[in-house]
Amino acid sequence: MLKRVIVGALIVAVLAWAVWRLSAPERAGAPLPARPDSMSTGLRAARLFFAAPSGDSLVSESRDLPESGTLHERVASLIAELVRGPRGTAVGLLPPGTLLLHVYLDDRGLMTLDLSSEFLSGFRGGSTAEGLTIASLVRTLSANVTETRRLQIVCAGEPIPTLGGHLPLDRPLDVQDW
């Protein structure tokens, strides 16, 4: 008799546990994280501009990047990819360690890009390199943030008169000119 009671109690306990496990999401209130899959993450093709191997022009490369919600995330991932460099024979232009600190885009299409100090300290010189570096930024950002009409580059929160002493950066750059 006692044996039957114990077995019955065990069965009830197991059933109760199973019911509890199955109903846990409804009871707990906090949803379980969705299992990651490509349908929910979202990838977006981005166009990145690097220097041609001959060093006299730009070439573009298409790369899938995770879709980002905010402007800062979008631009930060573009900058990170430019720093990471090309996958083919093209040549990267942004100095290593360059990071996006802040970005603003006003309703007239003026983007202010605040880059870390490595952008300035890591630049090795030459007007060709300087022109290509600026063009790489302008074209990449205008191609992927299409609201951009003009670009103002600052460094660590401060305006910079020039990157390497050949081209002025004290004024916003018109994307049409690059």
Place this chain on the structure above:
Amino acid sequence: MRAPIAAAALALLLAAPPAPHGPRVAHVPERAPGPDSAPVRNLGDERLIGANDLARLLDATKFWRGDVRKLELRVHSHRVLLTADNPYVIVDESTVRLPSPVRSLGGELHAPIALIDSLPGDSTVNRLAYDPRGDQVVVLPPGGMVGTPRLIVGEGVTRLVIPADRPQDAAVVARARAHFRLRFAGYFAGVLPDSTRQRPLTGIHLLPAVSGTVLELALSSEAQGFRLVRDVAAKKVTLEFSRVAGEAWESFAPEGPPGPRALRIVVLDPGHGGADAGVTAEGVVEKSLALELAKRLKGEIEHRLHARVFLTREDDRTLDVQQRAEAANRARADVVLSLHFDGGPGTPDGGASALCAPADVGSTAGQLGGMGPGAIVMLPWRDVASRHAVESRALAEAVLSSLELRGMGPTHLIERLPYPLLGVNAPGLLLECATLDSPRDRERVTHDDGLTALARAIVDGLDAYRRND
């Protein structure tokens, strides 16, 4: 008695006007040792080349068989067999019939120059061509050959078709109507007309160049736009001129007033300095090289152009852009040259480039954006160099063209107001004289002779700008 006479003579001497400038130094760029060549011997209607010359041009080994009067030339795996008094020649496994027989003249075999068209065409054999201008056979450079231009006049568009082995190397290097220049890498073995009356083309001639070919065209104001079409498959370059401007056409350089330009005071601005080294490549530092070049340029300009020259820095110091501008403006410069040496990513070909303030198509000298003389234009002082955009562009083209003719190209003109010219109230440009990341350029400019040659080439450009002819 003698003392007053001597004093009077001395006074006369001192009062005499300065001697006129010496004969204008033509400073035609010295051609590099020209292509290997051999004269053609004319025998009636026949044009012949000596077998010894042919062997030399082909770098061939000769084997003579006197018993059968045959001469064999061997070049790597190829052979050419000539037989005296016989128009048939063996080239490798083929028999070629020439328009006239191989002749024995003065104990040496001579072959008709038509033979050179039947020679093997692979890279182990020097490529030869007949140059009618010099009546000679030449060894073509890697750039190949440029042939006789042909003019085609149509309604609204005039075309100049130029055969070229490497159309992809053709480039426009000067865009002024009076001095429109087209550069090729190949050797010009064609013929140019003595004159042309087919407007808008009013003249065409060959410019002396260290390597390659530079054709200079003179165009009338009827030409409103141009376009360069390179047809690699057909081995030709077509330069088209339109009488109507439009988006499909490139514009010519804006033109200033004719006549010589003032060049009494030149300011040279050696780039970077002090804490700012500029480009460094294999131990060569831009700031030092720029200063050395400026010092040489100063001597050359003073000697040849008789202009006063000021340097914004004469030692290794840091200067900001305001200090450079103040120095140039205080000197009342007629021209400002900011001297730099370039560096770039990848493996650059080298060459020179110039940055100058952009000139609108409608601009003329001393004006902005096509506004008429006397118009009042408000301009931030930062952009004052834009007043001189037309002259700056002419200066850039003259200097770059001079570098190009001396084999210091390829050259590029970039119309962007350069940072060192902010606040400079004079025509000027930033000149990247060579590319330090290019081993060829670096070797050239770090040699004493190379830097002097560079200085002379720049002065030739300044002189051309001053003469404006």
